[in-house]
Amino acid sequence: MNKERYIETLKELLSIDSATGQYHEVQDYLVKQFEDLGYKAETLTKGGVMVNLGGEGNPLCVTAHADTLGLMVRHINDDGTIKVINVGGIYAYNCEQENVRIHTREKGIVTGTVRRKISSVHVAPEGKWDEVPDFEKNVIVMGKTIERSKIKEVRSEEH
Secondary structure (H helix, E strand, C coil): CHHHHCCCCHHHHHHCCCCCCCCHHHHHHHHHHHHHHCEEEEEEECCEEEEEECCCCCCCCCCCCCCCEEEEEEEEECCCCCCEEEECCCCCCHHCCCCEEEEEECCCEEEEEEECCCCCCCCCCHHHHHCCCCCCEEEEECCCCHHHHHHHHHHHHHH
């Protein structure tokens, strides 16, 4: 067992963006890994990869999701922050302060952080900090790397 190789492979796999339904790059990566090991890999229509490793006795099947839960841009606010909605079963309170990568059609990838509109308990009006994080009411994506020129392109994707 080569621990360093496994860790490097895991890092490569986890670095592939794969929001809900965007599994093709992960699928291609897995197929290549198995083929490099000498196995024939088959792709499945919903993003899976099937490989017969051979052997004898009782067969074993291992399966896992190749995509992750994600967010979708709903609106660009005047201050440059981004209103998002969930894709899949992700909840706002589970992704607060998480870093995100937003794929645009023409400007590549912009990065940001999921956070509350009022980002600190110390400046929140009475009772506001006690509200449950909610994508519709009080959670946004913001970041220094979200430039106006890129925002305009993201905004045009909504229409």
